[in-house]
Amino acid sequence: MKVLMISLNYAPEVTGVGKYSAEMAEWLALRGHSVRVITAFPYYPEWRVQSGYNPRTYMTERINNVSVIRVPFWCPKRPSGLKRVLHLMSFALFAIPAAIGQIAWRPQAVWLVEPPLFVSPVALLAARIASASCWLHVQDYEVDAAFRLGILKGQAAKRLALRIEKWLMSRADVVSTPSAAMTRLAVQKGVPCEKAFTFPNWVDMQHAHSDSGDSSYRAQLAIDHGVRVVLYSGNLGLKQGLEIIAEAAKLLMWRPDIMFVICGAGPAKAFLLDKARDLPNVKFLDLQPKDRFNELMALADMHVLPQRADAADIVMPSKLGAMLSSNRPVIATANQGTELWDVVNEVGLAIEPESPKALSHAILRLADDQPLRERLGALGRQYAASNLSKESVLLQFEARLRSSVTARRGVGDEATTI
Template sequence: MKILMISLNYAPEVSGIGKYSSELAEWFAKRGHTVRVITASPYYPGWRIQEGYSARRYSTEALNDVSVMRVPFWCPRRPSGIKRLIHLMSFAIAAVPRALAQIRWRPDLVWFVEPPLFASPLALLTARASGALCWLHIQDYEIDAAFNLGMLKGDGLQRLCLKVERALLTRVDGVSTPSAAMTQRAASKGVADDKLCLVPNWVDTANIRPLGRTSAYRGRLGIDESAIVVLYAGNLGAKQGLELLPEAAQLLLHRRDIVFVICGNGPAREHLKAQAAGLPNIKLIGLQSNKRFNELMGLADIHVLPQRADAADLVMPSKLGAMLSSERPVVATAAEHTELWNIVHAVGVVTEPGSAAAMSQAIARLADDPALRERLGALGRGYATTHLSREKILTAFESRVVIDLRKKRGIPDRVIT
C-alpha cells in the first residue's frame, strides 16, 4: 500500500502521540508499504522546537525508510485554550499544499490523527481525490477535553464545535481509538459500528521488560538501593492531575524509605517544581532518551498514574503500557468503571481521583508488601504481553485496513500490497 499519514506529532518526539505515529509509520514501512508523513517540527512535550528544526519553513527528511514532510506551524511557549486552538489550526492550514501535492501520488490510505480535528477536511479531500481510504485515529477527544477542562467555555460554542465534529466523524471511512470507552464515545457521536476499530496504545514488550537488576538511575540520582522509588514518567500536562504527586509526597514525608521521581517535560513542570520545593523526598528530572527508557522504567518499585476525573475516557494514558510491561505495580487514579479503572483494577491499585490521601495510602501499602508488589507486577506484565503487544495490534490493524480498502474499491478477491 501507499500510505499518507497526517500527524501533528512525530519522531524524534519520544512521548505521547509522536511516539505512536512514528512507530506505526515505521512498522508499515518495514512491512513493505510505502509511507509518507506530513507533520510539524518536533516540539512536544516541552513546547519548544528541538534543535536542528524550524517551525517557519517546509522541509523533508528520511527517517527509517519513511519520507517525513515537515510544515510550518505556531508553537506557543505557554499553551492555553485559545493558543492551543490557533496552534492546531496553524498546522492544519500549513499542511494543505503538502497534502494536495500527494494526490498525484495516489495513496491507498490517508491516515490522520486527532488532535488536530482541524486536519479532517484536508484528509477527506485528499483521500476522496485519490480514491483512498480515509482513516481517523483519535488519540484525544480535543473538543470534549477543551470544554471539560475549562480551556474553552460557552454553551453555544460547544454545541457548534460538537456539530462540526459529528459531521466530520461520520464522513471518514474508518475511526479507531486506543480504548473501548473512547470507541463507544465515537459511536455516541454518530460513527457507524462497522467503521469503528479498537487500536490500543501498544508497547514493545521485547524492549520494555523486567530489568532484573538495580537500575543505573539509582546511582545517578543518589537514591539508596533500599529505598522504594515511586515513579511518574511522561508528559507534565493539564489532564494528568499531577498536583497529587507533591501532595502525596508531603503526606509521606515521615517515610524516609520512600522517594518520588517525576520525569518529564510539559506546561505543568514549573508549577510542579514550585510544589516540590522543600520536599526532600521528590526528585524532578527532564525527559529521558528512548535508549534509556527501559532503564528508567526499571528504576520504579511503584509506578503512579494520576488522571483528573474530568478527563476520564477522553484519552487513554499512553504511558500505561510501558508501566505494565516493566513488571512493576501501578497506582492509578480513576473513577470506578472508567476504562483506566477497568484495566488497572485487575492488575494494580486504583484510588479516587483528586485524593492525595488515598494515593499516599496505596503507595505506603505497596511499599510495605514486597510480595504484593511482585504479584501485581507479574499481572501487569501478563496483561501487556497478551493485550498490548505492538506486533499483534498492528498486524490486526493492517488486516482491517486491507479488507476495508478492498470493499471500497470493489475488488474483494484481490490482495492489496
C-alpha cells in the first residue's frame, strides 16, 4: 500500500505523538508498504526547534526507509491558549501545498493524527481526489481538552468548534483512538460504530526489559541504594496536574528514604522547578536519550502518573504502557469509572485525582511493602504483554487499514460505474 501520513510530530522526537507516528511509519515500511510523512520540524516537548533544522522552509529527508516532508510552522516559546491555536493553524496552512503535491503519487490511504484537527480538511480533500481511504486517529481530543482545561473559553466558540469537529470526523473512513472510552466518545460525537476503531499506544515488549538491577542513574543522581525512587518521566505539560508530585514530596519530607525524580521537558517545567525549589527530596532530569530509556525505567521503584480529573477519558496517557512494561508498580490519579482507573486498578494503585494526601499514602504503602511492589509490577508487565504488544497492535491496525482501502476502492468503482 501507499500510505500518506500527516502528523505534526515525528522523529527524532522521542516522546508522545512523534514517537508513535515514527514507529508506525517505520513498521509499515519494513512490511513493504511505501510511506510518506508530512510533518513539522522536531520541537517537542521542549517547544524549541532542534538545532540543524530551519522551520521557515520546506525540506525532505529519508529516515529508516520513510520519506519525511517537513513544512514550515510557528513554534511559540511559551505556549498559551491563543498561541497554541496559532501554532496548530500554522502547521495546517503550510501542510496544504505539501498534501496537494502528494496527490499525484496516488496514495491509497491518507492517515492523519489529531491534534491538529485543523489539517482534516486538506487530508479529506487529498484522500478524495486520490480515491484513497481517509483515516483520522484521535490521539488527543484537542477541542474538549482545550475548553475543559481553560486553555480556550466561551460557550459560543465551544459549540462552533464541536460542530466543526463532528462534521470533519463523520467524513473520515475510519476514526481511531487509543482507548475504548475515547472510542465511545467518538461514537457519541457522531462517528458511525462501523467506522470507529480502538488503536492503543503500544509497547515494544522485545526491547522493554524488566531488569530489576540497579540503574546507573542512581550514581548519577547520588541516590543511595536503599532509597525508594518515585519516578515521573514524560512531557511536563498542563493536562497532567503535575504539581501534585511536588505537593506529595513536601508531605513526605520526613521520609529520607523516599526520593522523587521528575524527568522530561515541557511548558510546566519552570513551574515545577519553582514548586520544588526548597524540597531536598526532589531531583530533576532533562529529557533522556532513547537508548537510555530502559535504564531510566529501571531507576524507579514505582511510577507515578498524575492526570487532572477534567482530562478524564479525553486523553489516554501514552506513557502508561511503558510504565507497565517496566515491571514496576504504577500509581495513577483517576476517578473511578474512567478507563485509566479501570486499567490501573487491576494492576497498580488508582487513587483520587488532585489529592496530594492520597498520593503520599499510596507512595508510603508501596515504599514499605516490597512484595506488593513486586506483585503489582509483574501484573503490570503481564497486562502490557497481553494487551499492548507492538506487533499485535500494529498487525490489527494493518488489517483494518487494508480493509478500509479495499472498501474505499469499492466506493470509487461504484462511483465510476454510476
